Amino acid sequence: MRGRLHRWGSRRRGLRAAAGLLVAAVVAAGTATGAAAPASAAPSVMLSTPKSLGGWGVTGLDVTTSPLADFKSNVTALAEWNGRIYVGGMFTAVARNGTTQAAQPYLAAFDRATGAWVTTFRPRLDGGVWDLAVTPKGQLLVAGYFGVVNGTTHRALVALNPSTGAVDSTWKATLTRTTGRVGVRTMHLQGSWVYLGGNVNTVSGGTGTDTGTVRGKNLFRVKVSNGRPSAGFHPSMSTAPWQVFASPKGDRVYAAGRFGTVNGTAKEVLAVLSPTTGALVSGVAKVTPTFDCRPACTKAPYSEAVYETKNGAYVIATPTEHGLHQLTRSTLARRYGHYTGGDPGSTVKAGGDYQAIAEANGVVYAACHCFRQDYSGAYRTTTPGLAPTSWSRYSRINGIGAYDATTFAKLDAFSPAVYGQYGDGVWQLFVDSAGCLWAGGDIVKTASNAWLGGFAKFCRT
Template identity: 35%
Template sequence: MKFRRILAATVAAASGVLIVLPPSTVQAADPPPPTGLTSVTASPSCWAIKQSHPNSPNGIYWLQTSKLVSPAQFYCDMVTDGGGWVLVARGRQGWNWSYNGQGTPSAVRTTTTGTGAFTPAALPAKTIDGLLDGGRVDSLVDGVRLRRATNSDGTDWQEMRWRFASRDRWSWMISAGHRIAQFTVDGVNRGSGSSRSWANDNSYRYVATARIQQHGWAAGFSFGPNIGGANNATSYLWEYASENAAIPFTQVFIRPRITDSSFDEIPTAGTPAKTLSPLMDSKTVNTTPWGVTGCIGGCTELNLEAEGLAQVGNTMFVGGAFQYVQKGANPGAGEKVEQRYLAGFDIDTGEWRSGFRPVVNGLVWDLAKTPDNKLIISGDFTTVNGVAVGGLAKLDPVTGAVDPKWRSNVLNGTARGRARAIDVQGSWLYVGGDFNRITGGDPTAGALFGPVTVGRAARVNVANGRPDGTWKPNFNGSIIELDASDRNDRVYFSGYFTTVNGVTGTNKVAVINVTGGGVLTPGMKKWVPSGTTVDKQYQQTIMEIGDSVWVGGSEHILGKYDRDDFTFERSFTTTQGGDFQALGVVNGVVYASCHCAENMWQDSSSWPTPSPTWTQVDGVTFVGAFDAVTGDYLPEFFPTLKARGGLGPWELTADTKGCLWFGGDLIQGSYQTSSYQWLGGFGKFCGRDTTAPTKPTNLKATAAGSGVSLTWGAATDNKGSLSYQVLRNDRVIATVSTTSFNDTTATQASRYFVRAIDTAGNLGASTAGVTGGPKTTLIGYNSTWAWAFDGVDRGTAWKNTSFDDSAWGRAPAEFGFGDSDEETVISTGTPRPLTSYFRRTFDVADPSLFTTVTLNLIRDDGAAVYVNGTEVARTNLPAGALTVTTRASSGISDRGAETTPVTFSIPKSALVAGTNTIAVEMHNLEASGSDLSFDLQLLGQ
C-alpha cells in the first residue's frame, strides 16, 4: 500500500501589498521511479531501472521483488541490446552446478570479468527465482544469455541465448540436459536441443556442459573440438591438456522484464515469525572424530566399512566389514585399534566406546534396538565372544556381552545362513536374508525350538529369539531390506525375489501381513520398475513413511507408493551411477542415499533415459532429500561427500537428537574451518537452524532532520548472530546489524516495523507498526494569510471552516508593526484596534499517520488559535470568551520574547483528511501599544 501526503504551502511575498490568492491546490506527485542506487530505492529489476532512467550505466544496483523479500545488490548490464540484464553467474572451468550456487553473491556482482573472475561464482537458484518474482524460466522473453569469450585474451565475445522449452523454476543442473526450444548465436536462430550438449558446428556454435574425463572432469560452457585453449591462469579459453574443446570464460545473464512487484500490506500488528522448514544442514557435523577403517576380505559393494547403524541409549553402533576403529586420518598412539565388525560411538561427541569390545567373527549387516534397550545384530557371523550364534545375537550395549537367554540361528541347510535385514515391531523381531531354516529360544530353559523351515524370512520372539513356527512367507530370492510397519499390521520386503508364497509377478517388493501365517497383504498393486531387464531390478531399500511407502534400488529408481493399496504416486531416477541403497526420515523429510553424483530426475520412472514426463532435474551427491508428503525433491540439501570407492552410504539412521547418521565407504565430509572433514566410513548431518529470533522491543520513530530516526531493543537468537530488517509500509528497506537506523529518504509519514533475521534465514516476528515521518511543514513561516485589522468584532463565525474571508486582505507573514522586521505592516497610525484576525487553509491526506502535530507561534502580545473552529491554543489571554476589545493579559516588551516562538502540541484529532482551516486572533495590551507581531509554523510528524 502506498501512503501519500497532500500538502498545501502556497506562499506569496509582496511587502505592503495586498495580494488575493486562491486556496492552495498543490498536491504531492507520485514518487519518482526507483533508481536502484540505495536499498530504499531498490527496483524490481535492472530492466525497470533502464526504462525509467535510460542513462543508467553498467554497475551495481539494488533490486527487490515480492519474492526477493530483502533488497540486495546485483550487477546490471545496462548497455547490451537495450540493457536491463542482471548477472547471475560467471566463471571459466570448474562449475559445480549446485542449486545453492557457487562462491558468493558478492563475488558475482563485484568481480564480473578478468582473471579474478575465472573461478566460477553463481547465485543460488532460490535467489534467481526471487529475481523472477515467481515467474517461470521458460517465460523469459529474452531467454538466458551466455556471453562467452572467443579468444584467449578476452577481447572478442559471443552472444548466445537459450530459450528453455519447459522450466518453471531455476536449476543450475544444466549439464543434465534441459530442453532448449531455441538456441540463438549472435542474433541468428540455430534451432533447438539440450543444455547438456548442442552443436551447430564443431567450433564456436557448440556448447557442452557435462563433466568429462578429457577436461579432467572440470565442467563449463565448452566450445567444440576445433577450438583450442591453454591450461594457465590468464587465458580466457581453458584447455585441460590437448583435447581442444576449450572451456571459455562465460557470463550468465537473465533479463526479467518486471516493472512493478506487488507487496502485501502489513497489518498494524506486524508480521509473524517465519522459519525455515525442517531439513538437514548440508554440512556434515564435525563431532565424529572416530571412524571405522579397513575392509576384512577386501572392500566391495557387499563388504563395506559401514553397513548398518543403530542407536541404543547414547551410543550409535556401527556394523560392517571393518577391521579397525580409528581417530582421524593420521592417528596417533592408541588411536587405531583393531575392533572387527562392530563398534560403538557416543552420539554427541563421536568418541569411541572403548569399553564395548565384542569379538565378532563375521560381517555385521544390520542392527536393531530392542524394547528393553539391548542391541540385536545380524549378519554372516557364527560366533560372538566365542559363543556359537548363527547370524543373530542379542548383546549388552555397554559391555558387548552376549545375552545368555537369547539365541536365534539362521541356516542354509546345515551351513551358515545370512541374516541381511532386521526390524523390531512390538514383541517380534523380523528377519530377512538368505536362509531356509531357523532355530532359537532361551538356551537356559532347554533345547532351542526348531529348526523351522522358512523361505528367506522369519520372525522371532524379541525377548528370547524363539522363531514363530506359523509365520512363514516364502520368497524365491534373497531379501536385502525389510521394514516392519509402525502400525503393527504388515512388513515390507525388498530384494531379488520374483515370487512370494508361489505367487508370480510379485517382483522385488512385497507387502506381508503380520497375521495369517505371512500371507501377502491383499489389494496391493505391483511395484513399478525403471526398465525391462528383470535380473537387474533388485530393490535395496524400503520404508513406510506416513501414508506412503518408499522403495529404491537398482536401475537407479526411487519410488513413492500409496500405503493403502500400493498405488504408484511418483518416482525419481538418477544418472552417472545411482542405485538407491538406504532410506531414512527426520521431521517429515525423507532422505535417500545412492552411489550417485550428478542428476536427480523428478517424476521420471525410466533409466537410463529419463521419462519424457520428468518435471525437474537437480543435482545430488550420495544423499538426497524429499518432502515426505508431496514427494518433492528438496535441492537445498546438497552435501559434499567423498567415498573411497564411490559407493556412498548404505545405511541412514536418525538418532534421538534429530540428526541423520550415514554409513558406507565415506572418507570425506564437508569443509570445516581449514580443511575437509575426515570420515571413517560414517558421519552425520544435523538439522539446520529452524528457530526464529525473538521480537525486537520498544520500537521508536522520531523525526531527525529531514528523515526519521528508528531505535529498538535488541532481539536474541538461539545461535547468537543476527541482524535486523527494517520495513517501511509494505516492504523491507534495509538490513542492519545495529539497533538503530536513520531513514534519510523518508518524505512522508509512514508505518515502520523491525524484525530480526538470523544467519540461517529464520525471520522473527516483527514489532507492531509505529508511525513516523519527517517533520512535515503543514504551514511554514512567512506563509500567506487572509487578515483583517479594522476594529470590527467578528463574533465566533470567523473561526469556522465555512466562513467567507474573500473580502479580507491577503499577504505573507510576519504581520505586525513597530519592530521593522514585518513582511506585512498592518497599521501605521494610532490609536489602533486591540485585535487582529488571521485565517488560512492547509491540506492533510491522512491525519492518523501523524504521531504529533506541533504549533510554533510568534505573538506579541496575546493570541488564541483555532483549527476547524475548535480552540487548540491560547497564550497571554484571559480565560473565557474573547471579543474585539479583549486585552492581552500582559504586555511583552522583551525583544527575545517577542521573536521566540511559543510551542503547543495540537491533537491530531483536530485535523481532518483533506482541507483544514486555521484561524488566529491576536490581542494587544493597549490600543496605544508600540508594536505587534504574528507568524506561525505548523509541523506534522
C-alpha cells in the same frame, strides 16, 4: 535400522569417474518446458555440513565374509542406545583422523554427542555385520555373516549387552541353512517381533520352556523378548530379501529384493505380506520397475530399500535402476518418482541406485551411489545412467537427497559435502534420539579434507 541393507545385482557402477565424490554444492538445476519452479527447502531439513565427531571413525575393509565380492562399503549398520551410536559393517579397525587406534573389526560404539570411541565395548566377531537393532529391554541385536562371537558359536544373529559387548544368554536364536553360509542381511523390530531376512532355512530359539523350531525359506520372525521363532509366520521367498520393513500399523510387512516368487506366486521387486502368517496381501498393485532389460537379458528387476512414511499414507520404494518412487500405501499405486542419472543430453552414464531411506520432521532422506542429477517426475529409463525418458525438473544430488514426505518434492537446500573412496555411496541412514541424521557407507572425507571414518552426522542446527 536400516532402514538398513542390502541390495546387489546390476546396481554397479554409477558414476565411477567420480570415485565416490558426493559433490559439495548444487551446481546445476533445470526444468523441462513448462515445468514447475524448483522446490524450496523445508524449514526442518538438515544442514548439509556434517557435525564434528572429533575425528573418530572406522577404517579398513574386509569383504571375505560378504555375500558379494565387489561390495566396498565398510559401514552398513547403525543403531543407538544410552547415548551411544553402534556402528557395524566390514571395517577392520577404529581410527582417529585416519590413524588406526585399535583393531576392532565389524562392530564398535561411539559417543553420540562427541563421536569419541567407547573403549569399554569390545565384542569379537569373525564376520561382517549387516544390521543392528535395540530391544526395549536394551539388548543389542546384531545380524550379519559371522559365525563366532566372543569365542563361542553364534551364527548370523546374536544379542549383546550394549554396555559391555558380552553375549546376552537370556536371548537365543540359532540359525541354519541347508547349503552354504548362513547369514542375515536385514532385520526390523516392530512390536513384539523381530523380522529377519537372509540366507536361512531354520530358526531355533527361545529360553526356558518357551522354545521352538521353525523351518522356512529366507524370511522369519522371532520374539523380541527371547528369540523364539513364530510358527505361524512362514513365507517362502525364492531368494532372500535385501530389506524388510514392518509397518507400525501392524497390518503388513514389506520385503524388497530380487526374488521371483513368494509362496509359489510370481512376485518381483516388492512383496507385501501379512505380519502374522507371511501370506501375500491382496489388493496391492504390481510395482513397475524403472528399467527391465528382459527379454534381451535374464536378470530380474530388484528393489534395494523400502520404507513407510510416519504419516502412514505412503510407501517409498526403490524399483530398480536409479529410481525412487512414492507409492500410495493402500494400493501401492505410484504417486510420484525421482531418478538419478547423467546430465541432460550427455552420453556419459552417471547416477546410481537408491540404497537406504529414513525420515525426520516431515522430510524423507534417501541415499544412493549417485553424484550427478536427480530428475523429478521421472519414472522410466531406456538406458540406466543416462537421462530418463521424461521429467519435470532436475537438480544436483550428492549421494543423499531430501524430499518432502507428503509432496515428494526434492528439497535442494540439503546437499551434503562428503567424499567416498570406491563409489559405493551411503548404505545406511539412521535418525538418532536427538533428531540428527547419521549416514554410513563409503565415506572418507569432507570437502575441506577433514577425515570421516565411514559415517557422518547431520543436524538441523
